[in-house]
Amino acid sequence: MNQAPSQRQLRVGEEIRHIVARALERGDFHDRVLDTVPVTISEVRVSPDLCHATAFVMSLGGVRLDEVLEALGRNAWVLNKAIARALTLRRSPTLKFLADPSFDEASHIDSVLRRPEVARDLVRNDDAGDEEADPHGA
Numbered sequence: 001m002n003q004a005p006s007q008r009q010l011r012v013g014e015e016i017r018h019i020v021a022r023a024l025e026r027g028d029f030h031d032r033v034l035d036t037v038p039v040t041i042s043e044v045r046v047s048p049d050l051c052h053a054t055a056f057v058m059s060l061g062g063v064r065l066d067e068v069l070e071a072l073g074r075n076a077w078v079l080n081k082a083i084a085r086a087l088t089l090r091r092s093p094t095l096k097f098l099a100d101p102s103f104d105e106a107s108h109i110d111s112v113l114r115r116p117e118v119a120r121d122l123v124r125n126d127d128a129g130d131e132e133a134d135p136h137g138a
Contacts, residue, residue, distance in 0.1 A: 005045065050089060
């Protein structure tokens with residue numbers, strides 16, 4: 001059974017997201033890939049025991065995403081150190097990185113909405129809504 005994350009998990013995840021984003025912004029890594037490819041950390045999910053954290057990332061335009069994930073994995077120790085210093089937890093969560101699927105999902109939804117048959121149905125529904133709202137056309 002999947003439970004919704006607790007307030008504490010959400011707070012810790014958001015704080016880790018900020019720590020990682022600041023480290024990327026400052027260029028705390030000596031990695032050619034991370035220095036040249038803009039990266040977005042969209043979300044960090046933390047396990048209920050706060051021992052594991054998964055950061056969902058996307059490179060700008062999805063460019064070189066595999067290289068970015070590999071570079072983040074190589075430099076995870078830098079981020080784990082920064083997290084341990086910034087958070088007052090018994091144990092610092094171990095960080096791993098995954099590609100954020102929400103960008104692909106949003107792109108797919110956008111492409112579906114742009115199909116002619118869907119656009120036609122959306123226009124019909126808008127016209128029907130206008131007529132129902134004011135049957136006299138005033």
